[in-house]
Amino acid sequence: MPTTVTAGTTGTTGTSTRTRLRGWWAVFSMTLALFAIVTTEILPIGLLTPIGAEFGVSDGTAGLMMTMPGLLAAVAAPTVTVATARVDRRLMLCALVLLLAVANFLTAAATAYWLVLVARVLVGITIGGFWSIGAGLAGRLVRPASTGRATAVIFSAVPLGSVLGVPAGTLIGDLAGWRTTFAAMGLLSTGALALLLLTLPALPPAGVTRPSVLRALLRGTGTRYALLMTFLVVLAHFAAYTYVTPFLRQITRADPGQITGYLLIYGAAGVAGNFIGGALVTRAPRLAFGTAAGTIAAATALLPVLGRGDAGALALLIVWGLGYGAVPVCSQTWFVRAAPRTPEAATVLFTASFQATLAAGALAGGTVVDHTSLSAVMWCGAVTAGLVVLVATASRNAGTPPRDH
Numbered sequence: 501m502p503t504t505v506t507a508g509t510t511g512t513t514g515t516s517t518r519t520r521l522r523g524w525w526a527v528f529s530m531t532l533a534l535f536a537i538v539t540t541e542i543l544p545i546g547l548l549t550p551i552g553a554e555f556g557v558s559d560g561t562a563g564l565m566m567t568m569p570g571l572l573a574a575v576a577a578p579t580v581t582v583a584t585a586r587v588d589r590r591l592m593l594c595a596l597v598l599l600l601a602v603a604n605f606l607t608a609a610a611t612a613y614w615l616v617l618v619a620r621v622l623v624g625i626t627i628g629g630f631w632s633i634g635a636g637l638a639g640r641l642v643r644p645a646s647t648g649r650a651t652a653v654i655f656s657a658v659p660l661g662s663v664l665g666v667p668a669g670t671l672i673g674d675l676a677g678w679r680t681t682f683a684a685m686g687l688l689s690t691g692a693l694a695l696l697l698l699t700l701p702a703l704p705p706a707g708v709t710r711p712s713v714l715r716a717l718l719r720g721t722g723t724r725y726a727l728l729m730t731f732l733v734v735l736a737h738f739a740a741y742t743y744v745t746p747f748l749r750q751i752t753r754a755d756p757g758q759i760t761g762y763l764l765i766y767g768a769a770g771v772a773g774n775f776i777g778g779a780l781v782t783r784a785p786r787l788a789f790g791t792a793a794g795t796i797a798a799a800t801a802l803l804p805v806l807g808r809g810d811a812g813a814l815a816l817l818i819v820w821g822l823g824y825g826a827v828p829v830c831s832q833t834w835f836v837r838a839a840p841r842t843p844e845a846a847t848v849l850f851t852a853s854f855q856a857t858l859a860a861g862a863l864a865g866g867t868v869v870d871h872t873s874l875s876a877v878m879w880c881g882a883v884t885a886g887l888v889v890l891v892a893t894a895s896r897n898a899g900t901p902p903r904d905h
Contacts, residue, residue, distance in 0.1 A: 539665025546670030570859025572624025663767030722838030738861030740881030769821025777826020795823030
């Protein structure tokens with residue numbers, strides 16, 4: 501019988517198969533944890549209005565729920581990575597996901613807005629630490645030949661957070677209240693923690709990221725261009741996108757069900773943009789980054805004009821999703837190309853700069869919204885994103901990143 505033969509003569513093969521299978525289960529657990537992290541981070545975008553209404557704060561003040569995690573993540577990325585450089589990575593990842601679960605449950609039970617912000621601080625620590633430590637671990641979980649595929653699976657959590665997480669969370673909030681959404685995220689985070697504990701092997705530190713390495717990277721021309729372009733495009737996106745739900749409610753006059761559908765379609769476009777950008781950036785990094793930024797600029801510039809009707813708003817959200825979906829992979833590629841010998845350090849800089857600018861974008865957008873209008877914040881985003889196209893063109897003269905081919 502096949503079972504007898506396998507047990508008696510191919511034990512080594514069976515063990516190897518089980519080891520590979522456990523490696524892929526570990527990849528899946530990492531993906532689930534990152535999905536929970538990404539969704540928790542951007543979930544307030546879909547729930548901004550009801551949360552602000554319950555606590556009696558303006559849309560701009562409610563936008564602090566996006567600002568706080570980004571600021572803390574930017575600090576946590578280098579701090580946690582350097583401070584825990586000699587701690588088993590499995591232990592650190594599990595501890596960070598536990599912190600995420602606590603933050604979600606705290607948000608669900610918050611009796612005052614300041615408690616929500618405290619919870620968002622915990623979310624920021626989780627984001628910065630988990631991304632910096634976990635983003636480069638795929639090669640230690642699966643065979644070398646499968647590292648690329650495993651990395652792609654793990655990073656798919658980013659667009660899936662927009663495609664599934666935010667629309668689903670917004671729908672739950674519409675049906676059962678925003679507190680129920682965060683309680684559900686707490687349960688999901690707990691499930692991800694359990695899966696990490698079951699599937700992740702011991703992951704002793706493979707190397708130490710020292711502050712001197714990070715300082716050396718910051719002196720490189722390629723890194724500086726990566727920082728500038730990431731700053732501009734992420735600032736533009738989150739200044740505008742943080743307030744897309746209020747825009748759709750007040751300007752487009754869409755009802756909650758429509759907004760949920762719009763966010764779902766936007767997320768689906770983001771997945772497509774992620775794969776398109778990933779395929780293009782390896783051959784033409786300037787073209788990929790510039791096109792992504794130009795697409796965001798066009799969508800946000802036209803939204804106040806054509807987004808007053810359902811068809812126009814939906815079409816522009818699709819364009820916006822395609823553009824922004826390509827941004828993370830384009831940004832990370834520039835950072836890695838700027839530091840090919842120190843990928844973990846490059847990931848730290850990518851995470852820190854991305855999250856810091858996310859926070860700055862949400863804060864800047866809130867200031868514009870509170871002092872002008874929702875349409876004005878879209879136009880500000882368009883101008884800022886348009887600057888990236890100019891920087892991408894200027895980078896050609898500096899010879900960074902390696903030439904498009």
